[in-house]
Amino acid sequence: MGLVEILILAGIALIALFVIGLILTRLYRRASKEVSFVRTGWGGEKVIMNGGALVLPVLHEIIPVNMNTLRLEVRREANQALITRDRMRVDVTAEFYVRVKPTSESIATAAQTLGMKTMSPEQLKELVEGKFVDSLRAVAAEMAMEELHEKRVDFVQKVQQVVSEDLYKNGLELETVSLTGLDQTAFEFFNPQNAFDAEGLTRLTETIEVRRKKRNDIEQDTDLAIRSKNLETERSRLQILREEEYAKLDQEREIALRRAEQEASIAEQEAAKKREAEEAKIAAEREVDLKRIAAERDIKNED
Numbered sequence: 001m002g003l004v005e006i007l008i009l010a011g012i013a014l015i016a017l018f019v020i021g022l023i024l025t026r027l028y029r030r031a032s033k034e035v036s037f038v039r040t041g042w043g044g045e046k047v048i049m050n051g052g053a054l055v056l057p058v059l060h061e062i063i064p065v066n067m068n069t070l071r072l073e074v075r076r077e078a079n080q081a082l083i084t085r086d087r088m089r090v091d092v093t094a095e096f097y098v099r100v101k102p103t104s105e106s107i108a109t110a111a112q113t114l115g116m117k118t119m120s121p122e123q124l125k126e127l128v129e130g131k132f133v134d135s136l137r138a139v140a141a142e143m144a145m146e147e148l149h150e151k152r153v154d155f156v157q158k159v160q161q162v163v164s165e166d167l168y169k170n171g172l173e174l175e176t177v178s179l180t181g182l183d184q185t186a187f188e189f190f191n192p193q194n195a196f197d198a199e200g201l202t203r204l205t206e207t208i209e210v211r212r213k214k215r216n217d218i219e220q221d222t223d224l225a226i227r228s229k230n231l232e233t234e235r236s237r238l239q240i241l242r243e244e245e246y247a248k249l250d251q252e253r254e255i256a257l258r259r260a261e262q263e264a265s266i267a268e269q270e271a272a273k274k275r276e277a278e279e280a281k282i283a284a285e286r287e288v289d290l291k292r293i294a295a296e297r298d299i300k301n302e303d
Helices: 003-027 104-119 121-140 145-150 152-168 195-302
Strands: 028-030 035-041 046-048 052-054 060-066 070-076 089-100 172-184
Touching: 035 104, 046 052, 046 104, 060 104, 070 121, 089 104, 089 121, 089 152, 104 121, 104 172, 121 152, 145 152, 145 172, 152 172
Parallel strands: none
Antiparallel strands: 028 052, 035 046, 035 060, 070 089, 089 172
16 A cells, blocks of 8 residues: 555544544533533433533433522412411512522433423423412411511421422422512402401401501590690799799889888988988077077176
């Protein structure tokens, strides 16, 4: 065999290897952290979480399985609201965070029972929403409305316990449940023809009327207390004004009395001085008269 023929054969071999490699590359499917897959067909079922596998057309079929956590929101309100142990209706919004459990068995189960639905949150929700609703209804039926409101954590934990086993049958696991909305259903959505609703409606009406009466009592008591306080304040204010007026009158009376005493004292002093002056004048006039009489007497004696 000549050199040329050897080179030709070598070239053909290289081309064949290249083509085979290219084909194998195209046929080789690799899993990722976000998406695993299950290969079925020739060679039996094989779960691929890490690494990859050859997928031969016709001989093999693959089902991708979403490994991400999915948020599935469930709302039950108005006519579809939950009924509690005390026959009240409550509007509930809950978020269920689920994912395929990262084990070969669970991935295979999810692929078998859910198919491609793990790749679409909406399709997955349609399939498992009934389980979520059943668990919400079952737990709500065991708790009164006030209890449900005050023990939201207990409610969520019970829902998780109820629904987890059902999800496991589909290869799913429940990471957590968030109760994002909880409120009493509006009055108009209670159906008086429904036994549960009729009982709840009666209880709700009684509760509303009792609280309305209590609120009215509080408002009346508050109004009475305010009026009493205002009256007490007004009386205190008037008493203070009276005392101020009395103090003012006492002060004016004392001032007038002092003024009168001073004026009387001044008048008395002036009268005393005037009296002393009159007495002095009279005494002086008397002395003059006495001297005049004495002088006249002396003149008569000389005659």
